[in-house]
Amino acid sequence: MCGIVGAIAKRNVVPILINGLMRLEYRGYDSAGLVVVQSEQLERVRSTGRVAELEQKSANTQGSLGIAHTRWATHGIPSERNAHPHISNNQIAVVHNGIIENYEELRTELTARGYKFNSDTDTEVIAHLIHSHYQKGNLLTATQKALAQLIGAYAIAVVAAENPQQFIAARKGSPLLLGVGNGENFVASDMSALLQVTKKVIYLEEGDVVDVSLDGYRILNEKGHEVERPIHISELNNDSVELGQYKHYMQKEIFEQPQALANTLESVCNSQSLVPGIFGAEANKIFPQIESILILACGTSNHAGQVAKYWLEEIAGVPCSVEIASEYRYRVSVANPKTLVVTISQSGETADTLAALNHAKASGQEFTLAICNVPESAIIRQSKLRLLTRAGPEIGVASTKAFTTQLAALFLLTLVIAKTRNKLTEEQEQTHLHELRHLPAALQKVLALEPEIEKLSEQFTHKHHALFLGRGVHYPIALEGALKLKEISYIHAEAYPAGELKHGPLALVDEDMPVVSVAPNDALLEKLKSNLQEVKARGGQLYVFADADTHIKTSEGLHIMQMPEHAGYLSPILHVVPLQLLAYYVALQKGTDVDKPRNLAKSVTVE
Numbered sequence: 088m089c090g091i092v093g094a095i096a097k098r099n100v101v102p103i104l105i106n107g108l109m110r111l112e113y114r115g116y117d118s119a120g121l122v123v124v125q126s127e128q129l130e131r132v133r134s135t136g137r138v139a140e141l142e143q144k145s146a147n148t149q150g151s152l153g154i155a156h157t158r159w160a161t162h163g164i165p166s167e168r169n170a171h172p173h174i175s176n177n178q179i180a181v182v183h184n185g186i187i188e189n190y191e192e193l194r195t196e197l198t199a200r201g202y203k204f205n206s207d208t209d210t211e212v213i214a215h216l217i218h219s220h221y222q223k224g225n226l227l228t229a230t231q232k233a234l235a236q237l238i239g240a241y242a243i244a245v246v247a248a249e250n251p252q253q254f255i256a257a258r259k260g261s262p263l264l265l266g267v268g269n270g271e272n273f274v275a276s277d278m279s280a281l282l283q284v285t286k287k288v289i290y291l292e293e294g295d296v297v298d299v300s301l302d303g304y305r306i307l308n309e310k311g312h313e314v315e316r317p318i319h320i321s322e323l324n325n326d327s328v329e330l331g332q333y334k335h336y337m338q339k340e341i342f343e344q345p346q347a348l349a350n351t352l353e354s355v356c357n358s359q360s361l362v363p364g365i366f367g368a369e370a371n372k373i374f375p376q377i378e379s380i381l382i383l384a385c386g387t388s389n390h391a392g393q394v395a396k397y398w399l400e401e402i403a404g405v406p407c408s409v410e411i412a413s414e415y416r417y418r419v420s421v422a423n424p425k426t427l428v429v430t431i432s433q434s435g436e437t438a439d440t441l442a443a444l445n446h447a448k449a450s451g452q453e454f455t456l457a458i459c460n461v462p463e464s465a466i467i468r469q470s471k472l473r474l475l476t477r478a479g480p481e482i483g484v485a486s487t488k489a490f491t492t493q494l495a496a497l498f499l500l501t502l503v504i505a506k507t508r509n510k511l512t513e514e515q516e517q518t519h520l521h522e523l524r525h526l527p528a529a530l531q532k533v534l535a536l537e538p539e540i541e542k543l544s545e546q547f548t549h550k551h552h553a554l555f556l557g558r559g560v561h562y563p564i565a566l567e568g569a570l571k572l573k574e575i576s577y578i579h580a581e582a583y584p585a586g587e588l589k590h591g592p593l594a595l596v597d598e599d600m601p602v603v604s605v606a607p608n609d610a611l612l613e614k615l616k617s618n619l620q621e622v623k624a625r626g627g628q629l630y631v632f633a634d635a636d637t638h639i640k641t642s643e644g645l646h647i648m649q650m651p652e653h654a655g656y657l658s659p660i661l662h663v664v665p666l667q668l669l670a671y672y673v674a675l676q677k678g679t680d681v682d683k684p685r686n687l688a689k690s691v692t693v694e
């Protein structure tokens with residue numbers, strides 16, 4: 088949450104900062120602001136609107152050194168006074184992503200020393216603290232001293248009015264990278280913000296502080312020692328963060344799914360058989376020792392975990408539990424050192440998932456595996472094993488292509504674990520590999536339902552509630568469909584395993600309660616059909632995404648959307664797509680901000 092950009096160049100950096108913030112707006116969009124250093128003065132522009140408004144407000148602002156921020160409010164309401172950058176005594180300006188846990192005591196201390204606070208944020212204490220240690224020329228040392236007093240998570244960028252030649256940045260617990268240009272240098276929360284200026288990137292490590300100037304940078308590690316960090320060339324290209332022909336990022340990302348899946352599966356689909364090595368060198372040693380699997384994740388990533396539980400238990404015969412990371416981290420649980428702890432995260436920086444991973448490790452569970460879309464993210468770096476989903480940047484707050492690629496990665500994990508446990512014959516492995524290779528094409532067919540779903544969405548525009556039903560491995564898909572709808576259309580939606588209907592939710596069913604169901608042609612089809620009859624008999628309107636070979640026909644109160652033929656174990660990956668499209672088109676009808684739904688943010692780096 089919150090996005091940071093910093094730049095020093097020989098040209099005006101304001102357009103670079105604004106462009107960068109636009110790329111980072113997915114991280115938070117309550118307010119935005121920037122500071123440039125001009126003639127030994129800090130010139131600040133802030134706005135409570137979107138970055139586009141900040142762009143207008145800063146049309147006449149110029150400077151070759153600046154820092155900028157887009158906010159997702161934690162401490163203090165979204166308002167101009169709480170928007171970053173925060174300034175101390177017209178000297179020091181700071182932008183910050185993260186949470187300072189001891190800010191109250193620091194605030195009391197600083198107030199007693201005469202510092203005046205102009206905001207309700209935790210960030211302002213950082214500005215004053217740095218100022219309290221600052222003397223002309225020592226911005227680096229002053230920042231280091233202030234950081235030593237902070238408890239919590241931060242990525243920051245700092246400038247001083249008297250110093251147009253330098254800015255300082257630092258990270259601990261929140262992401263920050265350094266973009267290396269030609270005679271100009273930058274920092275940002277993620278690479279998408281810097282593609283406009285450079286492809287050379289250094290991923291800063293926990294506790295790093297970097298002193299950035301026009302023609303160079305110096306990185307100091309947590310102990311204050313100067314260190315070298317490797318320069319990577321980013322594989323991202325500008326197209327991957329441009330909207331192109333699409334109206335919204337969510338729509339673009341839904342349609343990118345066949346390619347995202349193909350990319351994620353690329354290495355394995357070309358091979359004849361699966362090997363543990365795709366998860367890292369140590370997998371060969373770790374996988375044979377595993378007695379159970381514990382999946383930890385939040386939101387959509389948690390739903391991916393819930394699907395995987397069905398696969399892992401049925402195909403690999405390994406006991407699997409899935410926990411919401413924010414619950415697990417505070418729960419007293421029974422640790423088994425032979426458990427493989429799998430974290431799933433699009434961003435790799437979700438605070439609760441990271442904390443749950445560390446909690447699992449602290450309780451003696453050392454076998455850790457991350458499934459993540461961001462290389463070099465905290466979750467990847469803190470896990471022994473990993474598989475990168477190659478979905479490309481996901482910008483829409485509602486996760487789509489990250490989810491389907493996570494499922495593909497989890498299916499690979501299932502197959503590899505099954506092989507290790509002698510639960511998979513050579514022939515079965517080949518069949519599954521064949522199905523995986525076919526997945527992008529099968530998904531393309533599902534996307535062709537778009538016009539039909541667009542029409543269907545009209546039935547939902549004026550509804551206040553919706554029920555989603557699924558059974559077995561498709562129950563988490565119903566959960567995901569309900570989450571998508573509520574996230575972006577603000578329609579209250581709940582998901583139930585269809586068998587649970589008569590134990591409560593059936594009481595809600597009437598003509599005003601649309602009931603959406605996924606109906607794959609699997610072992611539970613006949614049971615599901617009975618559940619659907621229970622809804623129909625009570626006057627409910629059913630909208631059913633049914634596999635072509637289920638032969639369920641449209642009738643009074645029962646609207647069928649025809650899916651391709653049943654895709655076997657991979658069916659959840661296909662069935663979620665029409666639910667994503669449905670949520671998208673309902674949100675469009677309702678005129679909500681699809682890519683930036685109210686109150687939410689893409690990566691939740693706070694508890």
Ligand code: G6P
Nearest residue numbers: 385386387388432433434437486
């Ligand atoms: C936020 C996002 C969701 C995402 C969840 C977990 O709530 O809006 O789309 O599923 O965080 O994020 P992660 O990056 O860990 O997958």
